[in-house]
Amino acid sequence: MDAEEATTMLSALAQSTRLNVFRVLQDQGAEGLAAGLLAQKLGVPHNTMSTHLKVLEQAGLVSSRRISRSVIYRADDRAFGQLVDFLGRRIAPEAEPQPAAAEARRKA
Template identity: 50%
Template sequence: MHRKDALAALSALANETRLDLVRALVRAGGEGLAAGEIARRLSVSASRLSFHLSALEQAGLIVSRREARHVIYSVEARRFAALFAYLFDDCCCADPAFRPPRGDATPAPEPLTRAPER
């Protein structure tokens, strides 16, 4: 991964709604989620969701596919792997101190549901 690609990906993730969106898609796995389902889970309007989906798609972090009348979004796992590798190998010089903890030391993720936007 090149530096400009890493910066674009990190910039796209530096937003509460987009981070929640990615978390929802990761949990959905390879099947992904329809845009309407994402909007419902995150309590965001269709127009705001479209804005956030576009930012993540432009950064290469998510992909979309059409199934009948629905657009299904899923995480581009290889792009995330490349981003993590870039951060660990390039930025952190592969220092083992920066490896994530494993096992019971990993905190439980926060719930995905949020209060509706006003």
């Protein structure tokens, strides 16, 4: 991961709704969640949710797959783990590895 990729990911997560979307998707695990259900769960209009999911997907933080008429999104824990590792190495290289990064690597 380079600084540009990290900046893109951090920018995507710097908006509160997108951060909440990512957290919910992490909690869902590999099964993911349909965009419509995600919008309903967070109380966000469907068209707004689509925009947020697009930003997260373009940043590499979520992936999607179509199942019938639904689009299922899931968090990319491996990409998030790489971001955490990048930040740890670049910003605080002497710090101990964080449990979140280790957990993300185990899930990948």
